[in-house]
Amino acid sequence: MARRPAGGAPARPARRKPGGPEAPLPSKEALRRFLQASPGKVGKTEIARHFGLSSDQRPALRELLKALKAEGSAAPAGRRGVTAPGRLPEMAVIEVTGTDPDGDPIARPLGWKPEEQGRMPVIFMRPERAGQPALAPGERVLARLKRIGAGKYEGMTVKRVGGAAPARILGIYEEGRIIPTDRRHKAEWAVAPGEAGGAHPGEIVLAEPLPGRALGLRPARIVERLGRLGEAKSISLICIHAHGIPEIFPSEAVLEAERARGVTTRGREDLRDFPLVTIDGEDARDFDDAVWAEPDGTGWRVIVAIADVAHYVTPGSALDREAWARGNSVYFPDRVVPMLPEALSNGWCSLRPGEPRGCLFVEMRFDSGGTKSSHRFGRGIMKSAARLTYEQVQAAHDAGEDPTGTVAPLYGAFRALLAARDRRGTLDLDLPERRVRLDAEGHVLAVEPRARLDSHRLIEEFMVAANVCAAEELERIGAPCMYRVHDRPSDQKLEGLRQFLDAFGISLPQGDRLHPRDFAHVLELVQGKPEERLVHETVLRSQSQAAYAPDNIGHFGLALARYAHFTSPIRRYADLLVHRALIRGLALGHDGLEETEAARFPDTGEHITQTERRAAAAERDAVDRYLAAYMSQHVGEVFEARISGVTRFGLFVTLEANGASGIVPLASLPDDRWTEDQARHALSGQRTGLTFTLGQAVEARLIEATPRTGGMVFHLMQGMPAARPPRAARARPARGAGRRS
CATH class of the missing domain: 2.40.50 (OB fold (Dihydrolipoamide Acetyltransferase, E2P))
Structure with missing residues (x-):
C-alpha cells in the first residue's frame, strides 16, 4: 500500500518537472477514487498537487469538480473544499441519540438528508474528560470527527451547544x-x-x-x-414509567365498565349446553377463549368461543378511546396493566366457569389430516364448563384420564391440526420463556424456564385456525380486515444469518426460494447440540417483526396466505376491530365496525403495532431487572455460560441455568491486542492465541448485578491465571487505536 504523506491525503504521483510535458487532466473516475480515499475534505490545491496539474489547468479542474458536484459524485466541504458524497466534515454539530451496549453515547449529524445523502452515518462519541458530565440523549455538541469505517465515525466533544432535554x-x-x-x-x-x-x-x-x-x-x-x-412492585413500576405505559383509567371509562351487565339470549345462539372449557396458565388473570371438539365422521368438529368484548366496548365510547390508546394489555411478573378496566377484563368479558357470558364463536370442521372443510361464525351465549390449566390438561392426557370428558377429543383434533402444520412447513422457534417466581412480598424466589407442553401447542393450533378463518371470512364478504402480517427476512439480515450459520457448517437457500421450512430444517440440524439455543435465538433475531396492517402480505413465519387476530379482544385492540368487522359484515348486531373506523385502519395499524412493541420491550425489561435482582445474591459465583454476542467492546454471555445475560468488558480479558472478526463472530488475541467465538461454552464469574438498570457484568475464567482476578479496572483506550483495538 502506498505511504500517505503527513497531511493525510493519498500518496501522490511524482510532480511534473518545470518545462516538462503537461500532466493530463484526471478522469471523473480517477477523481472519484481520490475523493473516496481521502480521509477528509480536499481543495483544488491538494488535487492539483496529487495529479501534477499546472496553474493553467485550474479552470479545467474547476469545471470538472463542478460536473462532479452536479451529478452527486462530490460534495461541498467548507468554503472551498470538496469531499466524497456522504462523508462528514472534520468538525460538525451532532446530536446524541442514545448509547451503545457499553453505555457510551451514539450520535447523528444534524441536517443529514438520507434521501439525498444516503444512509445516516453513526458517530461513536469518546468518553468525556474527567470531571465532565456524560452526554445525555438529545444533547448537541460541536465535535471533532474521525472516520473509522464505512458510515462510522469517532467523535470527540469540542464544545457543548445545548439541545433538547428529555421530557422527563x-x-x-x-x-x-x-x-x-x-x-x-x-x-x-x-x-x-x-x-x-x-x-x-x-x-x-x-x-x-x-x-x-x-x-x-x-x-x-x-x-x-x-x-x-426494592419494595414490592417497584421493578414493574420502573418499567411502566420508563416505557410510557398508560396505567390510570379515565373516570368516565371506569364508569362505563362498572355499568356493564350480562347479555341475554336475544339475537344469540345458545351454546350453554356445549361443554366449552378455558385452558390457561396457572397465573392467568383473564380468560377470553374457550374450546370444544368432537369427532365428526373421520374428522373433527371444533368450536372456539371468544368473549364478546364488542358488546361492551362500542365505537367512540370512553372505553374505546382508552383501549385504542393502550393498544394492548401489558403483563409483568407481579401485575397486569390491562387494556380494559377490571370490571370487564376480570368480570363480564372473562369466561368464568358456570357463569353465562356473551361470545363470538367460530365452528370449524377438519378432515383427519387437519385440512379445513368449512367454517361459520356466530354470536352466542355460553357457559364455561371448567377453568383448566395447561398442567392439568397435560397430566390428564398423559394419565389417560378425562374428568370433564373434553380432553381426549381436544387432543384428537390437535393431532390433525398439527399434521396440517407440519405439511405447511412453519417456523417453530421453541425458545423457553422465562418465568419469574415471587414471594408474597414481591421478592424473587427463582427465574426459571416456563414448561412447554403439548397442551400449550394444542391451544395455539386452535387459535391459529380460528384466526385464519376470521381473515378468510372477512375477505369472502369483502369487509375491511386488520391483518396480522409478517414479511420474509430482509436481505441484510439473511446475509448476517448465513455468515453466522456458516460457522456451524449450515447453509440456507438463496433468493426467493426461501421458505419457513428452510429455517425449520436449520433448527432440526442443531437439535440436542450445545449451540441449539443460540441458533434458535439468532434465527429469531433474523426474522422481520410481525405487524398489524389493513393490506395483506401474508404471514411468513406461519406459512399462511392470510391471518388476522380474532381470539384475544380483552387484551388486543386488533382483535376487537376484527370482531366489529365480522359483526357488521355478517349482520350480527348494531355495534359493528363504523365507516370512520375503517377509514383510519392504516393509522390504527401503525399505532397498535407500536403499542405492542412498547409492551414487549417493557415486559422484557421487567424480566431482566427481576433477574438482576435475583442474581445480585450470587455475585462472585461462577456459572456455565455461552458466548451470545461478539462486539468491538467485548463479549456478551448467557447463562445456561436461567438465561441471564450480561457483558464481558474488553478490559477484563487477558492483556492482549484483540481483533474482531465480524464474519466469524470471533474475538482473537494476537499474543495469547485465545479466541472467543459465538456459541462457545465458557465459565463466567458474576462481577456485578444492578436491579436498578437490569445490567450484569461478568468476567470469563478462560485465560485467567488462578492466582489473580481479571484486571477489570484498566481503562479502555479510544476506539480504533491502542492495544485493545
Whole structure:
C-alpha cells in the first residue's frame, strides 16, 4: 500500500518537472477514487498537487469538480473544499441519540438528508474528560470527527451547544442527584435544595429538566415519588414509567365498565349446553377463549368461543378511546396493566366457569389430516364448563384420564391440526420463556424456564385456525380486515444469518426460494447440540417483526396466505376491530365496525403495532431487572455460560441455568491486542492465541448485578491465571487505536 504523506491525503504521483510535458487532466473516475480515499475534505490545491496539474489547468479542474458536484459524485466541504458524497466534515454539530451496549453515547449529524445523502452515518462519541458530565440523549455538541469505517465515525466533544432535554427523567434519588434507571444513560442529574419534592434517598422518582446548567450535572426538579427501590412492585413500576405505559383509567371509562351487565339470549345462539372449557396458565388473570371438539365422521368438529368484548366496548365510547390508546394489555411478573378496566377484563368479558357470558364463536370442521372443510361464525351465549390449566390438561392426557370428558377429543383434533402444520412447513422457534417466581412480598424466589407442553401447542393450533378463518371470512364478504402480517427476512439480515450459520457448517437457500421450512430444517440440524439455543435465538433475531396492517402480505413465519387476530379482544385492540368487522359484515348486531373506523385502519395499524412493541420491550425489561435482582445474591459465583454476542467492546454471555445475560468488558480479558472478526463472530488475541467465538461454552464469574438498570457484568475464567482476578479496572483506550483495538 502506498505511504500517505503527513497531511493525510493519498500518496501522490511524482510532480511534473518545470518545462516538462503537461500532466493530463484526471478522469471523473480517477477523481472519484481520490475523493473516496481521502480521509477528509480536499481543495483544488491538494488535487492539483496529487495529479501534477499546472496553474493553467485550474479552470479545467474547476469545471470538472463542478460536473462532479452536479451529478452527486462530490460534495461541498467548507468554503472551498470538496469531499466524497456522504462523508462528514472534520468538525460538525451532532446530536446524541442514545448509547451503545457499553453505555457510551451514539450520535447523528444534524441536517443529514438520507434521501439525498444516503444512509445516516453513526458517530461513536469518546468518553468525556474527567470531571465532565456524560452526554445525555438529545444533547448537541460541536465535535471533532474521525472516520473509522464505512458510515462510522469517532467523535470527540469540542464544545457543548445545548439541545433538547428529555421530557422527563426516571431514576433513583440520592442526596442531591438522580441516577437514571436506564442503563444506556450514564448522565446523572443534579437536584438543588428545594427541588426534591420531599423525596428521600433510595426512592424512585420522576423529574423534569430545568433550564440552564449547574456546574457539572444538569439540573432537574422532582415532580413525582413512585416508591422505594426494592419494595414490592417497584421493578414493574420502573418499567411502566420508563416505557410510557398508560396505567390510570379515565373516570368516565371506569364508569362505563362498572355499568356493564350480562347479555341475554336475544339475537344469540345458545351454546350453554356445549361443554366449552378455558385452558390457561396457572397465573392467568383473564380468560377470553374457550374450546370444544368432537369427532365428526373421520374428522373433527371444533368450536372456539371468544368473549364478546364488542358488546361492551362500542365505537367512540370512553372505553374505546382508552383501549385504542393502550393498544394492548401489558403483563409483568407481579401485575397486569390491562387494556380494559377490571370490571370487564376480570368480570363480564372473562369466561368464568358456570357463569353465562356473551361470545363470538367460530365452528370449524377438519378432515383427519387437519385440512379445513368449512367454517361459520356466530354470536352466542355460553357457559364455561371448567377453568383448566395447561398442567392439568397435560397430566390428564398423559394419565389417560378425562374428568370433564373434553380432553381426549381436544387432543384428537390437535393431532390433525398439527399434521396440517407440519405439511405447511412453519417456523417453530421453541425458545423457553422465562418465568419469574415471587414471594408474597414481591421478592424473587427463582427465574426459571416456563414448561412447554403439548397442551400449550394444542391451544395455539386452535387459535391459529380460528384466526385464519376470521381473515378468510372477512375477505369472502369483502369487509375491511386488520391483518396480522409478517414479511420474509430482509436481505441484510439473511446475509448476517448465513455468515453466522456458516460457522456451524449450515447453509440456507438463496433468493426467493426461501421458505419457513428452510429455517425449520436449520433448527432440526442443531437439535440436542450445545449451540441449539443460540441458533434458535439468532434465527429469531433474523426474522422481520410481525405487524398489524389493513393490506395483506401474508404471514411468513406461519406459512399462511392470510391471518388476522380474532381470539384475544380483552387484551388486543386488533382483535376487537376484527370482531366489529365480522359483526357488521355478517349482520350480527348494531355495534359493528363504523365507516370512520375503517377509514383510519392504516393509522390504527401503525399505532397498535407500536403499542405492542412498547409492551414487549417493557415486559422484557421487567424480566431482566427481576433477574438482576435475583442474581445480585450470587455475585462472585461462577456459572456455565455461552458466548451470545461478539462486539468491538467485548463479549456478551448467557447463562445456561436461567438465561441471564450480561457483558464481558474488553478490559477484563487477558492483556492482549484483540481483533474482531465480524464474519466469524470471533474475538482473537494476537499474543495469547485465545479466541472467543459465538456459541462457545465458557465459565463466567458474576462481577456485578444492578436491579436498578437490569445490567450484569461478568468476567470469563478462560485465560485467567488462578492466582489473580481479571484486571477489570484498566481503562479502555479510544476506539480504533491502542492495544485493545
